[in-house]
Amino acid sequence: MNPLFRLSAASVHFGPAHNAVRALSEVTLTIAPGERVALVGANGCGKSTLLRLLHGLARPTAGQLESGSAARQAMLFQRPHLLRLSVQSNVALGLWLSGTAWRTARLHALVALERVGLIELAQRNARKLSGGQQQRVALARAWALAPDVLLLDEPTASLDPHAKREVEALISEFSDPATQAVSAAPAMTLVFASHNLGQVKRLASRVIYLEQGRVLADLPVADFFDDALLQRQYPAAQLFVRGELA
Secondary structure, eight states: OOEEEEEEEEEEEEOOGOOOOOEEEEEEEEOOOEEEEEEEOOSSHHHHHHHHHHTTTSSEEEEEEEEEEEEEEEOOOOOOOOOSSSHHHHHHHHHHHOOOHHHHHHHHHHHHHTTTTTTGGGSSGGSOOHHHHHHHHHHHHHHOOOOOEEEEEEETTOOHHHHHHHHHHHHHHHHHOGGGGGSSSSOOOOEEEOHHHHHHHHSEEEEEETOOOOOOOOEEEHHHHOOHHHHHHOOOHHHHTTTOOO
């Protein structure tokens, strides 16, 4: 199966050439359809930049990014941007912008809101909702587009514990092959950045550890939390998992 993303020595620098900030440095990796990939590392390690690069919001300064042009993508940010409209209209807008007739988009928006448990709030002002509810609206908006790839940047970082569990449960449902309709297509591919290692264990099948814009470890989730393996081969990642990274 062809990869959805292939990065070859990709770097991203910001600012003028003589004083550029190196956000990513010579990153080489592939992501296959159906994978659930967690990006971890300290603040400023390049997780958000890598997500933005995959989604087309940033371009490589050097190296290459190849992506499946036919793959539909949606990205969810830590603080979703919702317009001063009803919840239903916020969800319908994404569909309308993708070419769906407005009347049909509003009907599909109700289906998406029911999926995330917010149908009763469809006519509420989206900006008046709690943080957890707003994130669920953003998930409904993404799910309504039927994306092949869902990219998430710290989607539960600013939420209280109850809201975190709700949003995480929805993400798990969306990316779980067992919940997909029976078809030849693979499950939704999930790529997410998180500081919550428990969440990484629950949601990811693969973990990529970044430090100062470089990939220092790329492992199946079970191996990433194998302390003996990390000690032998990935000492920086071991310090991060232990919470001892300076």
